[in-house]
Amino acid sequence: MEFFYAHEISAREVFLDTDESAHCVRVLRHRTGDEITVVDGLGTMMRCRVTDDSPKGVSAEILESFPGWGGHPYSLTMAVCPTKNNDRFEWFVEKATEVGVDRIVPVIGERSERRVFKPERSRKIALSAMKQSLKACLPLVEEPIPVKDFILSPAVEGDSPYLRPFARIGSRSDREQEGLVASTAVNEIKLICYCFEGETERRSIEDVLREVPEGSDITVMIGPEGDFSPQEAQLAVENGFIPVHLGPSRLRTETAAVTAATAVYLHFMK
């Protein structure tokens, strides 16, 4: 089973860009009349029939739509400090997308060694991981912002069509309306994973998640190799972030980020 991503979607047709079209026609040799599976990156999977097999631009007729495909009963924002080594952050983006994440915010901490981050490559990785893991919703990879700005930024309703299980999602605007409705309805919880030595008031992420119901909008913030500064940690706590730890193992930044996303994924597993 292979998913294609459609950048452009009309009421009855989907259009693949040049990369996807070349892959569809040149590599997988699909021809006019073939059935293909297309996702819109907004949570909808579509069974389609190819109407134009040009390797420069495939178009296909929508036969059937499955909104809220491959979703999870929560919205997850991971705010993670980019690692010194870019591969490690990109690896986190791939794994978090496979497991399930809705929004990735690269945050720059006072102790971050990497202070510049270009999201383009991570966005490509999220796209291919979404298709590879048969999901229909593309995680948003945002532009980097300072940790303190992220802490103080107003809550964004999770960009997830899955906040309410079985929600039926049509066009983007419908979804945004649903999002707005959901954002007022859902339970919001913000966690900061903090390793600071001598810190005693942290609970484990498992302990905190036990109280988190389905449909919650969850934010997890992960610091740089040198951890958050005490000022950043204090500001986060003052702004409603719950300090948590990830257990006895000392984990690398990207391992901590994937472990936290996995903890959320497993918490909602029946």
Next chain:
Amino acid sequence: MEFFYAHEISAREVFLDTDESAHCVRVLRHRTGDEITVVDGLGTMMRCRVTDDSPKGVSAEILESFPGWGGHPYSLTMAVCPTKNNDRFEWFVEKATEVGVDRIVPVIGERSERRVFKPERSRKIALSAMKQSLKACLPLVEEPIPVKDFILSPAVEGDSPYLRPFARIGSRSDREQEGLVASTAVNEIKLICYCFEGETERRSIEDVLREVPEGSDITVMIGPEGDFSPQEAQLAVENGFIPVHLGPSRLRTETAAVTAATAVYLHFMK
């Protein structure tokens, strides 16, 4: 904080090999009289004082020993089919070591595309991940064996000094005796993560882990990109493996392996 690995240990002294010695003396510029932290790879961390700062072979006097350092209250064997792309398997080895694993068995399935695997590189990665994550016990990376042979192999008591919390471990032989004692005492549980289409009798790994007590000897088997063959899955079930799934996400082999190891780690988190 930096850990060094000692290949050779006497009652009162530790000896670093040439790589560790060069790192200790040339890179970190330790000199005779300095205090360094050394692990034996068998679960014991030692505070030591350098007695010979030769970059070819550092020796140090043991000041204090901490057995059962950086451990976990279970023993975990991960039997995982090597991935087509070696980097992905090695990434699993690194992450599983950070989170906590005792034994890694590369298993070759009927549908494995990679049928040859050399463990040397993975052993180096496990060693540096052990030191980086401040653990004292080096996961065993075994030689590859066929899935069916692994299923039929007699249970090995987990090569973990942590099977019984707070166990005090001295020499290797003491530990092996403890291991033998433990192996008869501990609860053994074997899981096979199986994605086979139409398979209906699987429970989620979370559901199964709820029944697993501390001190258990846990084995998790993860198949190749093409999954286990029905024959392999049947043989596993006939030999006491519980078929489990890892939730709704379709995960790559190495992601499934790390997710399973993380599920065990999180299950025992207070």
